[in-house]
Amino acid sequence: MIFRWFGRKKPEETAPKDEAAKDESVNLESAAPAAEPEEAPEPPAAATPAPKPEIEPVPELAPAAPSTEPPPVPSAPAAEPAGISAPPAAPVPVEPPAPVVFAPVPEPEPVPELPPAPAPAAVAEEAPPTRKGWFAKLKEGLSKSSSKLTDGITGIFTKRKLDDEALEELEELLITADLGPATAAKVTAELARTRFGKEVSPEEVKATLAAEVSKIVTPVAKPLVLDPALKPHVILVVGVNGTGKTTTIGKLARQFKAEGKSVMLAAGDTFRAAAVSQLKIWGERTGCPVVARDTGADAAGLAYDALERARAEKVDVLLIDTAGRLQNKTGLMEELRKIVRVIKKLDETAPHTTLLTLDATTGQNAHSQVEIFRDMVNVNGLILTKLDGSARGGVLVSLAEKFKIPVHAIGVGEGVYDLRPFDADAFAKSLMGLHAD
Ligand SMILES: Nc1nc2c(ncn2[C@@H]2O[C@H](COP(=O)(O)OP(=O)(O)OP(=O)(O)O)[C@@H](O)[C@H]2O)c(=O)[nH]1
Numbered sequence: 001m002i003f004r005w006f007g008r009k010k011p012e013e014t015a016p017k018d019e020a021a022k023d024e025s026v027n028l029e030s031a032a033p034a035a036e037p038e039e040a041p042e043p044p045a046a047a048t049p050a051p052k053p054e055i056e057p058v059p060e061l062a063p064a065a066p067s068t069e070p071p072p073v074p075s076a077p078a079a080e081p082a083g084i085s086a087p088p089a090a091p092v093p094v095e096p097p098a099p100v101v102f103a104p105v106p107e108p109e110p111v112p113e114l115p116p117a118p119a120p121a122a123v124a125e126e127a128p129p130t131r132k133g134w135f136a137k138l139k140e141g142l143s144k145s146s147s148k149l150t151d152g153i154t155g156i157f158t159k160r161k162l163d164d165e166a167l168e169e170l171e172e173l174l175i176t177a178d179l180g181p182a183t184a185a186k187v188t189a190e191l192a193r194t195r196f197g198k199e200v201s202p203e204e205v206k207a208t209l210a211a212e213v214s215k216i217v218t219p220v221a222k223p224l225v226l227d228p229a230l231k232p233h234v235i236l237v238v239g240v241n242g243t244g245k246t247t248t249i250g251k252l253a254r255q256f257k258a259e260g261k262s263v264m265l266a267a268g269d270t271f272r273a274a275a276v277s278q279l280k281i282w283g284e285r286t287g288c289p290v291v292a293r294d295t296g297a298d299a300a301g302l303a304y305d306a307l308e309r310a311r312a313e314k315v316d317v318l319l320i321d322t323a324g325r326l327q328n329k330t331g332l333m334e335e336l337r338k339i340v341r342v343i344k345k346l347d348e349t350a351p352h353t354t355l356l357t358l359d360a361t362t363g364q365n366a367h368s369q370v371e372i373f374r375d376m377v378n379v380n381g382l383i384l385t386k387l388d389g390s391a392r393g394g395v396l397v398s399l400a401e402k403f404k405i406p407v408h409a410i411g412v413g414e415g416v417y418d419l420r421p422f423d424a425d426a427f428a429k430s431l432m433g434l435h436a437d
Pocket residue numbers: 094095098239240241242243244245246247248269275278322323324385386387388389410411412413414418
């Protein structure tokens with residue numbers, strides 16, 4: 001029996017190469033990586049004299065500051081990775097997962113008037129969080145993902161030896177929990193190496209799996225570090241509509257402000273009026289100026305103006321929001337590449353960080369999104385959003401294994417404090433329903 005297990009092929013041999021990308025729910029007719037687009041039109045209005053963008057004045061900081069920055073929490077440890085700060089707050093009502101828009105619908109005309117934007121809760125309404133509160137929230141947020149795993153593990157390993165059959169069942173369980181075939185095979189093989197033929201308890205299995213998951217995700221757990229020499233450090237935020245780009249920008253803006261940095265926001269999703277007004281609300285909440293134009297304006301031109309303005313004002317960080325509609329993939333690709341090309345006219349090293357937001361509730365669909373956006377722009381950081389309430393949080397493990405792109409932070413709620421640096425060990429333990437210390 002033991003030989004059968006050890007005689008198995010290595011994960012990379014057994015795992016179908018593009019298994020993950022073939023997720024049933026991805027409509028890759030419109031979303032699949034495509035050939036290089038035709039030559040994009042020459043840089044926009046941006047480089048030529050253009051109407052001055054609308055610059056939201058920096059709201060008066062005196063009233064905003066106390067509400068934006070909670071008093072220091074004594075129990076929270078001081079060590080906070082650069083770029084990401086204070087942990088989050090009271091439980092946030094869990095939204096039903098927002099579906100990723102992939103359907104090949106015709107591209108609508110820009111909507112001229114501003115529909116009412118959802119108003120994020122005021123920063124002041126959220127209680128300052130503690131470290132303990134953060135782990136509780138992470139564990140609670142991942143409870144749907146972890147209960148799937150822990151119930152399965154208990155079912156397989158109650159009073160049972162670790163034999164071939166048990167290992168196969170475990171491997172299947174890990175695949176259905178979105179860890180991906182390669183990761184599932186790797187983690188199971190490690191368990192077999194140390195425990196094969198022995199009676200193992202569900203607790204032992206969970207602890208071993210948590211340790212293996214932690215090993216896989218540790219190399220990608222890298223905080224978002226700003227280069228203080230850059231004025232500004234330009235962060236381009238890309239991702240499919242509804243994955244949390246704008247919300248993540250708001251959360252990051254709060255954190256950077258809390259570190260004493262000056263922040264400017266650019267409403268680069270000029271396609272949707274609601275996206276612009278939503279970013280303006282985040283600008284007001286966090287006390288950051290927002291560079292915006294009317295709906296339908298050229299996004300690259302807007303980004304150029306924003307960077308010019310941020311440079312003139314020696315702003316520390318410029319966060320650029322973008323559109324994420326994949327219905328017209330070629331159009332999106334052209335738009336994103338044009339933004340990058342145009343801002344490079346001002347700073348050839350920009351954007352310094354290109355962050356892709358991924359909605360954890362979409363599971364393996366996230367793999368296709370990484371491939372698509374990586375082909376469009378040089379994605380060099382990921383943020384996994386909506387880990388709260390997702391039963392598919394295991395996807396982070398397979399993303400780490402496959403793409404090895406740094407995961408800078410995770411979102412566990414809609415509140416302004418609900419973004420945290422990605423802590424590999426806490427995540428692995430929470431995913432396996434174990435207590436994170
Ligand atoms: N539960 C939960 N909801 C989140 C999280 N991040 C964002 N959301 C919610 O997801 C929804 C979409 O977020 P947006 O920030 O508007 O997403 P977007 O990518 O900017 O979408 P568009 O503006 O349509 O391009 C909003 O209702 C957010 O409040 C998270 O970590 N957890």
